[in-house]
Amino acid sequence: MVSQSKRDVLVIGAGPGGWVLAILLAKKGYKVAIFDRQGSPSSHPRGEIIQPNGLKVLDEIDILQRLQQELVYRWDKVHFRNMGGDPLCTIRYQNLPPPFNFALVVLPEVIQKLLKERAENFSVIDIYWRATFKSLLWENGRVIGVQVETTGKMLQEFHAPLVVGGDGVYSSVRKGLGIPCHIHPYENGYMTAIMDMPRDFKEELHFYVGKGVYVAMMPVSQYRFYIMYLMPKNRVTEIKKEGVDRFKERIVSLNPDVGDLLSRPLSALSSWSDFVFVPAFRVRCKSWVADGCALMGDAAHAMNPHVAQGRNSAMQDASVLSGVIEDCFRRGDFSRSALLDYEKIRRPTVEALQRTAHELTWLWESRFTPLIWARERIFRSIDKDLYLHDKILHTASGIKSQPYHLYDKWRALHLWPV
Numbered sequence: 001m002v003s004q005s006k007r008d009v010l011v012i013g014a015g016p017g018g019w020v021l022a023i024l025l026a027k028k029g030y031k032v033a034i035f036d037r038q039g040s041p042s043s044h045p046r047g048e049i050i051q052p053n054g055l056k057v058l059d060e061i062d063i064l065q066r067l068q069q070e071l072v073y074r075w076d077k078v079h080f081r082n083m084g085g086d087p088l089c090t091i092r093y094q095n096l097p098p099p100f101n102f103a104l105v106v107l108p109e110v111i112q113k114l115l116k117e118r119a120e121n122f123s124v125i126d127i128y129w130r131a132t133f134k135s136l137l138w139e140n141g142r143v144i145g146v147q148v149e150t151t152g153k154m155l156q157e158f159h160a161p162l163v164v165g166g167d168g169v170y171s172s173v174r175k176g177l178g179i180p181c182h183i184h185p186y187e188n189g190y191m192t193a194i195m196d197m198p199r200d201f202k203e204e205l206h207f208y209v210g211k212g213v214y215v216a217m218m219p220v221s222q223y224r225f226y227i228m229y230l231m232p233k234n235r236v237t238e239i240k241k242e243g244v245d246r247f248k249e250r251i252v253s254l255n256p257d258v259g260d261l262l263s264r265p266l267s268a269l270s271s272w273s274d275f276v277f278v279p280a281f282r283v284r285c286k287s288w289v290a291d292g293c294a295l296m297g298d299a300a301h302a303m304n305p306h307v308a309q310g311r312n313s314a315m316q317d318a319s320v321l322s323g324v325i326e327d328c329f330r331r332g333d334f335s336r337s338a339l340l341d342y343e344k345i346r347r348p349t350v351e352a353l354q355r356t357a358h359e360l361t362w363l364w365e366s367r368f369t370p371l372i373w374a375r376e377r378i379f380r381s382i383d384k385d386l387y388l389h390d391k392i393l394h395t396a397s398g399i400k401s402q403p404y405h406l407y408d409k410w411r412a413l414h415l416w417p418v
């Protein structure tokens with residue numbers, strides 16, 4: 001067992017939240033160590049939407065401009081259509097106040113690379129790859145450090161006044177704290193793939209909704225294109241048995257116009273190894289903080305990707321938490337009650353997003369005809385009614401969480417006079 005020198009903050013997990021927190025703390029001169037069990041930044045074959053709240057955080061850590069020069073796709077509108085191709089609703093980001101009145105679609109590897117490079121610029125940040133968190137170190141009921149397994153199965157101890165767990169849905173830090181938590185696995189996950197940009201593809205980003213079908217399609221750069229296809233996780237083996245060509249046919253047949261555009265780039269995806277199935281979860285914990293320790297991102301509150309807010313929320317957590325940590329250092333107090341300010345600021349917004357994402361699973365993924373009828377009415381109302389449109393826009397963009405009241409739901413269904 002090797003014991004290491006003291007840091008100010010130890011961060012478990014080099015996910016979006018972990019990087020942003022380390023960079024923000026380093027900007028204030030704190031010594032930070034990040035540990036990740038992988039050998040390099042994680043990359044998934046998917047496009048992720050950076051919403052306005054995420055753009056704001058990336059601006060805070062001075063990488064937004066650089067990111068926009070990379071292979072990313074900027075868009076101002078999202079189009080929802082039914083399977084036949086009929087327009088249902090367009091969400092217009094230009095309705096938000098500038099400068100963050102747009103969104104970006106990025107490949108996780110592009111943004112993770114930039115975050116890593118930015119962190120490497122700070123001599124006060126130490127990054128440990130292939131370093132797996134094993135357990136928390138305790139003294140008089142408070143966390144004082146971590147035990148980490150590094151390459152060669154060597155156990156090392158690191159000490160700091162604060163440990164932050166940004167280690168994802170199945171967080172080991174959360175388990176170590178013994179915080180009661182409920183992990184809800186959604187029935188449906190997504191088959192995802194990245195392919196060449198279809199020639200003549202016009203719209204920026206569009207979502208297709210049908211009977212038990214939900215498909216997102218979006219450019220992730222000038223050259224690459226992302227597709228995300230909703231699929232029950234208990235049918236993945238059966239669908240794979242039918243063969244990859246049958247699955248590609250399903251995509252092409254969703255809508256004749258788009259199907260034609262997609263068939264060429266899809267033909268280059270020749271085996272199941274070109275597709276990745278990812279499950280979706282919601283995590284709800286009794287608490288996000290303890291004496292000497294805090295949780296952030298998916299470890300504290302994973303949510304269904306329907307609101308495209310998991311990464312953005314993790315980064316926003318980091319931004320708020322960095323301010324609270326600064327106060328903790330000023331006061332020399334890292335107790336649960338000192339850290340609770342972070343949870344009090346973030347929990348209401350995050351819970352509103354989790355609720356919205358959860359409600360959307362039964363509305364968007366439904367096979368039930370009356371619900372599909374209601375969904376079409378709701379989409380068309382949002383398209384026409386500025387009040388409803390801006391309310392969903394503000395919530396999804398992470399700018400201002402505005403929960404839907406019964407009145408809004410009736411208004412969306414045209415059951416309430418406007």
Ligand SMILES: Cc1cc2nc3c(=O)[nH]c(=O)nc-3n(C[C@H](O)[C@H](O)[C@H](O)COP(=O)(O)OP(=O)(O)OC[C@H]3O[C@@H](n4cnc5c(N)ncnc54)[C@H](O)[C@@H]3O)c2cc1C
Binds near residue numbers: 050
């Ligand atoms: C299909 C799909 C589409 C999505 N689209 C979007 C989107 O458009 N926009 C958006 O904002 N979000 C999206 N998300 C959600 C987003 O990807 C996650 O919410 C986000 O990555 C969470 O970040 P995190 O830092 O909390 O955790 P993670 O990204 O999960 O990172 C956790 C890190 O901790 C490390 N780790 C875990 N255990 C240990 C351990 N014991 N020791 C050391 N290291 C450990 C892991 O290796 C990993 O690097 C999507 C998710 C899915 C599934």
